[in-house]
Amino acid sequence: MRRALGRTGAGALNPSAFDLADSILILERSPSTFRALLAGLPDAWIHRDEGPDTFSAFDNLGHLIHGERTDWIPRARIILEQGADRRFEPFDRFAQQAESAGKSLATLLDEFDALRGENLATLRSWDLGDRELALVGVHPAFGPVTLRQLLAAWVAHDLGHLAQTSRVMAKRHREDVGPWRAFLPILDRGPGSR
Amino acid sequence: MRRALGRTGAGALNPSAFDLADSILILERSPSTFRALLAGLPDAWIHRDEGPDTFSAFDNLGHLIHGERTDWIPRARIILEQGADRRFEPFDRFAQQAESAGKSLATLLDEFDALRGENLATLRSWDLGDRELALVGVHPAFGPVTLRQLLAAWVAHDLGHLAQTSRVMAKRHREDVGPWRAFLPILDRGPGSR
Numbered sequence: 001m002r003r004a005l006g007r008t009g010a011g012a013l014n015p016s017a018f019d020l021a022d023s024i025l026i027l028e029r030s031p032s033t034f035r036a037l038l039a040g041l042p043d044a045w046i047h048r049d050e051g052p053d054t055f056s057a058f059d060n061l062g063h064l065i066h067g068e069r070t071d072w073i074p075r076a077r078i079i080l081e082q083g084a085d086r087r088f089e090p091f092d093r094f095a096q097q098a099e100s101a102g103k104s105l106a107t108l109l110d111e112f113d114a115l116r117g118e119n120l121a122t123l124r125s126w127d128l129g130d131r132e133l134a135l136v137g138v139h140p141a142f143g144p145v146t147l148r149q150l151l152a153a154w155v156a157h158d159l160g161h162l163a164q165t166s167r168v169m170a171k172r173h174r175e176d177v178g179p180w181r182a183f184l185p186i187l188d189r190g191p192g193s194r
Numbered sequence: 195m196r197r198a199l200g201r202t203g204a205g206a207l208n209p210s211a212f213d214l215a216d217s218i219l220i221l222e223r224s225p226s227t228f229r230a231l232l233a234g235l236p237d238a239w240i241h242r243d244e245g246p247d248t249f250s251a252f253d254n255l256g257h258l259i260h261g262e263r264t265d266w267i268p269r270a271r272i273i274l275e276q277g278a279d280r281r282f283e284p285f286d287r288f289a290q291q292a293e294s295a296g297k298s299l300a301t302l303l304d305e306f307d308a309l310r311g312e313n314l315a316t317l318r319s320w321d322l323g324d325r326e327l328a329l330v331g332v333h334p335a336f337g338p339v340t341l342r343q344l345l346a347a348w349v350a351h352d353l354g355h356l357a358q359t360s361r362v363m364a365k366r367h368r369e370d371v372g373p374w375r376a377f378l379p380i381l382d383r384g385p386g387s388r
Contacts, residue, residue, distance in 0.1 A: 160360070
């Protein structure tokens with residue numbers, strides 16, 4: 001039943017190893033997944049958050065859009081160019097508060113879809129191999145990172161925000177479920193999964 | 195921008211209050227959300243789990259299917275019938291190990307879609323009001339529960355398993371992200387969100 005894992009030697013030995021084609025499979029479906037989960041929902045689902053400085057479903061989507069504009073591909077470019085200064089611009093985790101203001105959820109879903117599509121076209125056009133994936137840039141908070149780590153983080157970041165979006169929505173029913181709360185640990189997980 | 199919340203007095207005052215129509219909006223889209231996230235992915239994404247007695251993405255889907263067959267609607271029926279014995283059958287959280295054996299992910303996605311569609315048709319046909327939602331059944335582990343609590347738990351359970359599925363997939367890259375791990379708390383959240 002199980003297919004051979006990965007295309008590289010490392011992938012065949014360790015199914016957790018980074019695989020660019022497998023990563024793109026996740027990155028390319030995230031806009032559709034968020035659309036399936038969120039399109040058409042009323043504000044009672046979309047705009048509730050987990051307290052001050054936490055993200056609603058709407059905020060999560062805006063944050064992903066900001067990442068498409070300023071984080072993953074721009075940072076990959078800095079690494080690939082291997083210029084004198086390989087330090088990334090810091091990422092503003094709350095930029096979406098201003099950028100999403102006045103926009104509808106439908107607009108954000110379309111923006112995410114379009115920007116992700118453009119960014120994956122760029123990523124594919126680079127035709128990255130092991131040599132490029134091992135190139136290094138400098139993260140403003142934690143120093144040297146490889147392009148492979150950046151791309152793995154992009155994938156995990158998408159999935160983290162899908163989990164965070166599900167969690168903040170589930171918590172709408174924290175009280176409503178009565179004694180089921182003890183069987184639904186998601187209702188008592190704290191925020192922080194950004 | 196924000197619409198009036200809910201259809202009931204309680205809903206208008208408290209956006210976290212249970213609202214049947216809003217709940218159905220989530221329940222009816224879960225099959226599409228899981229399809230958008232999982233359809234066509236290789237086993238390296240679908241079959242990894244978080245250790246013994248934890249769920250892979252594939253297991254999560256099988257568990258949701260088992261719930262459609264034996265949990266939510268069958269228990270709602272027991273409540274609505276108000277017979278002499280209103281105790282629910284215990285739910286087997288690992289039944290999917292046998293039930294999903296030999297099936298493809300595509301088959302499970304279709305099963306979930308079909309069963310959820312049938313169950314929501316049943317739910318809608320009941321045309322539940324506040325009187326029915328307050329009726330009580332007996333959970334084998336924690337005693338009396340209302341139909342409203344059962345339906346709220348159904349919604350939170352869907353969202354919990356979506357978050358769990360995202361988390362187990364994200365953990366594929368726990369090591370691959372390097373120093374980003376400190377910024378991606380999902381990679382170190384434990385299992386248990388069933």
